[in-house]
Amino acid sequence: MLTTANSELLSIPEVQSAIAAGESLFLAGSREALSQLPQGNWIGGTIPYFMADEGGLMSEDRIFVTKIPDFALEVKAADYGPENLADLYREAPANGFTFLVLPASTVVHKTFAEQAPSYDGFLFRPVLGWVTGVRVDRIGKEAPAVFNGKTGRAFDARGAALHVTLPANKAVDLEIVNIFESGGGKLIRFQEAGFRVSRCFIDGKPENLAAYITSKRIPLEFPLVGEYNGSAINVSFQSVDATAGTVDLYAPVFPDVDYHFAKPVEDYAGAFGNAIPAEEVRPAFACNCILNYLYGKLEGKTTGRVTGPITFGEIAHLLLNQTMVQLYFRDIE
Amino acid sequence: MLPAANNPVWMQIATGKRPVRTEKLAINLFAKNMAMSLARDSSPANVQQLAARTYEFFLKYEKIFASEFDKILA
16 A cells, blocks of 8 residues: 655745654755754755646745655664765665755765665665755856755765664655656667766767767757666766767766667656556655756646656666656555 | 575576566666676676575565566566
């Protein structure tokens, strides 16, 4: 049985009251909003974009709140730097999950993206969350941040985590909704992992990816789609430098993964609406990508009945791009 | 009830001889992670380790992914 959602957009005073009442919370809001919160059992990340019941919107004085269910046995806040990120998995509960927020374009963000699949505990200790950001017109001027509400500290270069221990009769189910699929066509492979690529193989032939994208006028709006045994995992394009022959990505590519350019999507809101059955129980937590929000013009539009922060990267075991992440709680015998 | 830890099915899954392709993200990521590890290191020692890891994964998620695991193990 799936339990119903417990996530909503609240005012700062409402969140202050919830914290004072001893609630354990996972929060998303502007730095200004999160900075007004008292210490308590919460973590948060900066972002001012949200998918609300009324549609996509930007708000700097409201906070998206996910309340940890009352059936949780223990909730512990922590923060990690790139030097001890592997400890995240050692400190994660044997039965439960971990919420994680990482500031965009930091070493800890990139370390998680590249190293998570190699950490002992990867997939055995479910981790979900998102990459924090800022208003898009303030990128490069303002730093994304995370907050460890337990200590009252904000960090520009560390991740914040909330370890949630569940009773034996509860489990988490992390799902993704990816409106992109492989467009078929040329098979792309990489010899090295990384966020920046130059050389690749296209249908087995060595190529420079930047030159290929430029010559074929491949639209950067749509991601590369990696094939993971039936799950489509996106890698989004940040920029192409045809002169330097490099492509910068919002997630790393990995060797031994088959990639294709995605089939274009015209109607993002419609695609999400179609992918999410109307009668389905709402997830306990969800987030979606800022690139989907911008390219898909989701301001004022809905994505099924799913709400949550609009983020600079998503986490469901590993770093994802242009993907909706959903958390469900399930009863098990 | 899962096969015993020393059942050859775990090595079959770990080495891709028994295909894994489901609707569940965690299972698919696990299978892909095994394949990528094998591509980097196909030594008998690593294969043994991957088989053991596969058994542990199925044990961990036995109740949550029961129907998916039944199809894989059938």
